Amino acid sequence: MNTSVEPSADFFTYANGGWVSTNPIPPEYSAWGSFHQLADRNLSTLKEMMEEATASQEGDPLKKKIGDFWSCGNDVDAVNALGMSPIHDLLARIDALDVKDAAFTELVSALHTEGVS
Numbered sequence: 001m002n003t004s005v006e007p008s009a010d011f012f013t014y015a016n017g018g019w020v021s022t023n024p025i026p027p028e029y030s031a032w033g034s035f036h037q038l039a040d041r042n043l044s045t046l047k048e049m050m051e052e053a054t055a056s057q058e059g060d061p062l063k064k065k066i067g068d069f070w071s072c073g074n075d076v077d078a079v080n081a082l083g084m085s086p087i088h089d090l091l092a093r094i095d096a097l098d099v100k101d102a103a104f105t106e107l108v109s110a111l112h113t114e115g116v117s
Helices: 011-022 034-055 061-074 076-082 085-095 102-113
Strands: none
Touching: 034 061, 061 076
């Protein structure tokens, strides 16, 4: 709160002025609030967990799976070398569709089932 401002004159500054003055918008963001802070902290925590799982490949099989998954997605050279080849067949199916065709509905349904939206 910023009690130096009359609530009747500028309620936003009165209610939020203290937080706004101590939490400036970081340069990489166009807006900043407590939910942005929370999201950033969560992403940072998840990244630490993934990196830890990648570093400790022995013991817990689930941790190894998580580490392998993280490493796979972050292997830029391998991803670049593969290019579009992993989804080439899917793209060919999409390219061959006619929106009025029943196969369109089937493919969209299958993609949604796979988590593609």
